[in-house]
Amino acid sequence: MLESLVEPLVMVFVLWGLFIYTENRIPMSIFITSIVLFSISFPSGAKIRKGFVKMCRDVIGQWLVIATFVLTFAYITRYITLYSEKLILAWLIATPIVQILALQLLKLASPKLIEWQGPPQNTLIIGLNEQGLLLADNLQRDYYQRINILGFFEDRAPNRLPQTDAYPVLGSLNELSRYLKSHTVHKLYIALPMSSHPRILKMLDDLKDTTASIYFVPDIFVTDLIQGRVSEVNGIPVVSVCETPFTGVDGVIKRTADILFSLFVLILISPILLVIALGVKLTSPGPIIFKQRRYGLDGQEILVYKFRSMTVTEDGSKVTQATKNDQRITPLGAFLRKTSLDELPQFINVLQGRMSVVGPRPHAVAHNEEYRKLIKGYMVRHKVKPGITGWAQVNGFRGETDTLDKMEQRVHYDLEYLRNWSPRLDMLIVAKTIWLTIVGQDGAY
Template identity: 85%
Template sequence: MATSSPPIRTLSGFKSGVSSPLYLLESLLEPLVMVFVLWGVFINAENRIPMSIFVTSIILFSITFPSGAKIRKGFFKICRDVIVEWLLLASLVLAFAYITRYITLYSEELILIWLIATPVAQIIALQILKLVSPKLIEWQGPPQNTVIIGLNEQALLLAKNLDSDTYQRINILGFFDDRASDRLPVNQEYPLLGTLTQLSDYLKTELVHKMYIALPMSSHPRILKLLDDLKDTTASIYFVPDIFVTDLIQGRVSSVNGIPVVSVCETPFTGTDGFIKRTADLLFSFVILILISPVLLIIAMLVKVTSPGPIIFKQRRYGLDGQEILVYKFRSMTVCEDDGKVTQATKNDMRITPLGAFLRKTSLDELPQFINVLQGRMSVVGPRPHAVAHNEQYRKLIKGYMIRHKVKPGITGWAQVNGFRGETDTLEKMEQRVHYDLEYLRNWSPRLDMLIVAKTIWLTIVGQDSAF
């Protein structure tokens, strides 16, 4: 299952902000509509915006901005995405307001009006933007004539991405490359305009707005000479190093005291995103622990009286940056393995107690991990932590396995809601789990976290394998 609004990606995992005014407008539209509807409801009813509502609107805007790209979808898909995202967000807001008793400050009528009016207004706003988007794109100016220097797989992928950019008018004129035609990849879409030595003459006769240099970094002297030759052109020049063809995790450009650097593998939870993630974890886990405290007490008593051993099973797992942490679970087996060799539980495993079988099937044994979230060892959503022994085994077998530890492990995750939970009895299953974990790191957003939580709850309610 794909997220409803994945982030913009270029080449292989490199994130970049889109400077198109249309994209920026769409990113702002839904969050602003949500805030303005909330303000409008209270201004109409009370002729003021209460401070609690003003703070709430800031939090909601921070969580939902930037909103996902929707205007290229059909009307019914727009409605579906808006309603599903709104139901999830509104449910979390109402649950928090109920627990903190803030909900008693406002009438049920005002709350109901806001709940109904917000998605309706968002759908209307998106439809209006969709109708006027062709004109907005035209106002950006004429199509940007573009040439790509270097004809290779990276350059073809770049051309495809530029062609599919619905927020800008890009006209790809073709490629320049010095190699003979029999050494070039198959290309039937764009013409080969000439060699690098012919580029200067071409620029004198043709209007070119943008040039992308997609030569391999091994061609460093040739690139420097090319850049020197291009100083006489007015075209914008972009360099696309072949490092971007690798499997980047949260790739982005930044600087260290003015020196540009490119992140190849980075956690998504830096700066404001890290604050949002941690705040959401604290609020959600605190509310959940209050709500399930009677359930925790009952399960603890049942574990104690139905089999000998501790109530809580503490197992060493790898956490953030591969550091060992202790993860809590209700004991569901007759053994508490946590040494250099840990045997995964299997179907009909004789070590599982009758109560443990029920706890594992419903994932109730995982509930104490909300305490781990409060401690800061885990997150509500993230890659599931594996036993240390399993980590040492699979890090040697699966490429990129340890990258999943760039973030805190989660109680539920993208892999789990896509069917990869529980026993991983084959290497292929573990590879698929790691694949989804890395996709989560590449595409993280607050909306993706909310989607995973919602799907986890849904899978548990409908009685399928729980996603915890």
Template identity: 85%
Template sequence: MTTTKPPIRTLAGLSFSANNSLYLLESLIEPLVMVFVLWGLSIYAENRISMSIFITSIVLFLITFPSGAKIRKGFFRMCRDVIAQWILIAASVLFFAYTTHYISLYSEQMILMWLIATPVAQIMALQLLKWTSPGLVQWQAPIQNALIIGLNEQGMMLADNLKEDYYQRTHVLGFFENRSTERLNLTPDYPILGDLNQLSSYLHSHTVHKLYIALPMSSHPRILKILDDLKDSTASIYFVPDMFVTDLIQGCVSNVNGIPVVSVCDTPFTGMDGFIKRTADILFSLAVLILISPLLLAIAIGIKLSSPGPIIFKQRRYGLDGQEIMVYKFRSMTVCEDGGKVTQATKNDQRITPLGAFLRKTSLDELPQFINVLQGRMSVVGPRPHAVAHNEEYRKLIKGYMVRHKVKPGITGWAQVNGFRGETDTLDKMEQRVRYDLEYLRNWSPRLDMLIVAKTVWLTAVGQDSAY
């Protein structure tokens, strides 16, 4: 098996090759192949591209672009990732087509050909791109010589990123740093070429294409002096502030009417991403509610007959931007706590009814929250909402706790499918849950949502010991 290098380390998730043409081509190739295979099969079977096929292809493209980096991986790992991603996408599309009866528009032969031909064509296209990528990178631009000003954590991370970037050819010549080697606690893989006073003369005697300033923001006067001294240089100059080493949420650079701004903490669901997320929530929730309506009725009758109290338990939770929302669940306890103090359910909790124990174990008590999704209060996938009393407690104890409310809470989430579901009887467990929630915010994509839904279905089928 071909070995692969570890993933590129980036500063706060900001890619230095995002504008690279090879990177863009790789991001497009899988969605485009998926669309062209669907169109080709439609022409082969019906001699035309029907409106239903055209709309389906648009939806497939939107949920799969950008497709992510795969050509750096070995062949077998690349095949594994393509097939795993395709299984999730195909299962979601077929589930929706089946529940809405659109599946009757296509023959079984066409569906089978589509399921087999798409991943095969994607793997072939990616392998062809991998074979031609060295030539594409070379054609794209010659080797670029780079210098880094500031030997520190972000400077070292930047050097490693430039060295390992598959999509561009950059040669790091070395560092310029005022501090002596005795004062530095770092051991760089590149030489220290001099101090900042020697930078100008070095640039005049060497060919340098790019110059990265990796000094801390506290060195503002020194940075301004460096920029002033570099006006006589033809090198492209980039500033890498030390904030990019911190734990940013959806960190990116944008502008407000021409003024550059850096996003430190933002929601991933803006623009087209927000439209895709909301559309997927509505369509999925409608399909699920229609499909399980007999089950909902049976559970409601069972709750009413098995114990006194309401069928639906309503509890205040924090939603998007920390605003209070009312969340629905099937009642599984003999109490309906929603005050200033809420006691979490524990193992062998006497308040849980016999039917309620089954509902909680199988997550069936959460099904009414699909109504919350249609209302716009929740999403299918997102950080799980906690009781208001728990929020007020943990926001004082866990750093970054309220950042999870930059998005709508979800019926299921990244933390839940990674083992942090149910009781959080220690502060460490809640910290781990929050860590996974923030990881979800940083790395959201439609594919990640589909993965979480698929894992949730699997874990629900096999049961979860942490759910009391």
């Protein structure tokens, strides 16, 4: 909790401190800015477990993204004219420096803070299997949990158990109740497979005489979950195995950001859109806008807009991907594809609600039908709206996917985005996309 508060609070307090030092007051506009800053930066990611260089890199990278968005908004709304350039510059420089110092202080103080939480929690794990060993290793590596793994309880014969010297087997399940009475045990994790349902019920009945906290670790958590979490339906507990990250408030935040950002971009680039449209019309025969069927949210077909960059407009059961030196690409189209300018009409798709600014890139329907048979989890990427840019694209998997391995890597990054989504991640992807557009990126033909 302390770690998640450090960076947002430093961001706000440095801003307040500079205004108190220079003006002896904190203007109302700065209070509002502080609320916005805190909202988009809390909770901050875990950094004190990383090395100093990586921690500094992460702090500075995150700060650059946040500062860019804040300054852009202040410039557009003319709020930036209310404050001196020296004060703004001081805030931009001081904030990451103080954040790094604060995180280092928290890192130095963490042993004492953890010690104040009390002695290590003696822990038992029921079930010496894959998920039990994975849980034990994770608990042991988590320095901040203060966990002492006493060992495992398991009914199977030793020759049927995974080989490990790290943790002892203390007995069978029938001996567990007696062991708890003679030893101090704070936590007990049940990692038996769900097929052992009768054994689990009997064991839980036997454990009613213990004061240890009991946790059940179902074996589904060893699988590759997407937004896996526990919730309830009218009091009945349920576990989500595959879910969209954009539920409830998160969905409102995502859609609001999409509308505001796409409106801002479309207004800003409207002259560029007109110039490109005129160029496409004058340099080659055919429509200005190329409309292609793609899969959108929940695998439903949508029409996606692009500036036409080829002499063909394929949208049938077979679609040939663009390749290097593709003869179908027009001279202007080559430039548009290299700079991603051909994607600009998709901001209209975002306003329509068909797409998002950030998300997995939509593929042609023909490609979807091909790859869903070849790549495990391929269709899971359709749990969210497709995006103009995505996590895979800013990590080098943009453009042609001429091998199955390249498409698998793209899907890997798409699913990683679904697991780890946050407003900060979206801002990072947008910032990296803008940078890669400026410097150029290989892979787009």
